[in-house]
Amino acid sequence: DVKVTQSSRYLVKRTGEKVFLECVQDMDHENMFWYRQDPGLGLRLIYFSYDVKMKEKGDIPEGYSVSREKKERFSLILESASTNQTSMYLCASSLLAGASGGGETQYFGPGTRLLVL
Amino acid sequence: KNQVEQSPQSLIILEGKNCTLQCNYTVSPFSNLRWYKQDTGRGPVSLTIMTFSENTKSNGRYTATLDADTKQSSLHITASQLSDSASYICVVSHMFSGGYNKLIFGAGTRLAVHP
Numbered sequence: 141d142v143k144v145t146q147s148s149r150y151l152v153k154r155t156g157e158k159v160f161l162e163c164v165q166d167m168d169h170e171n172m173f174w175y176r177q178d179p180g181l182g183l184r185l186i187y188f189s190y191d192v193k194m195k196e197k198g199d200i201p202e203g204y205s206v207s208r209e210k211k212e213r214f215s216l217i218l219e220s221a222s223t224n225q226t227s228m229y230l231c232a233s234s235l236l237a238g239a240s241g242g243g244e245t246q247y248f249g250p251g252t253r254l255l256v257l
Numbered sequence: 258k259n260q261v262e263q264s265p266q267s268l269i270i271l272e273g274k275n276c277t278l279q280c281n282y283t284v285s286p287f288s289n290l291r292w293y294k295q296d297t298g299r300g301p302v303s304l305t306i307m308t309f310s311e312n313t314k315s316n317g318r319y320t321a322t323l324d325a326d327t328k329q330s331s332l333h334i335t336a337s338q339l340s341d342s343a344s345y346i347c348v349v350s351h352m353f354s355g356g357y358n359k360l361i362f363g364a365g366t367r368l369a370v371h372p
Binding site for chain 2: 144149180181182183184185230231232245246247248249250251
């Protein structure tokens, strides 16, 4: 079974802090994604990566950056956390290099619920 | 605008009953449609996937249908169980130039199954 793990289930940070969310997958997937999920809205894509050191902006990249130094690990960085970044953050991975995940099933981690005070 | 709308927003049914969740989309061109189940506090898990040419797909007690002409899909749950309590998310894959696909997520239907 594919396993996608996220470093924290819950995080509480203060406004202005730098926040790191880590995601690791164990199935050698090329694609990795970061989404945020807010009540009443569908998942929104922040960034994705289809290869090591490669990254592409999603629909809402503002205020975020990412890092992919190893194939299995994809990090989401909030350079200066703000209250409107309070959300559930979901990481996902999939096969099929070169596409933003439409052709293959995405496997999701359990999510990190971030509260910014 | 490419959108996916789901109805109802929430639903309560009694254990053992059937239910149907709806998904309407305006995504074009369309590649495939998936239904995901998301338990509380967990990430979504794929239930079914259908391409343009498929109009029904089953996974145990879950049956998804697709009408690509009317751009509608439904997820039917038979003989519901308490463990079916979750959010069900409809996801449509949008093909755009360069051969890339983008996933458009619905907001989900929150289902509660009561004993």
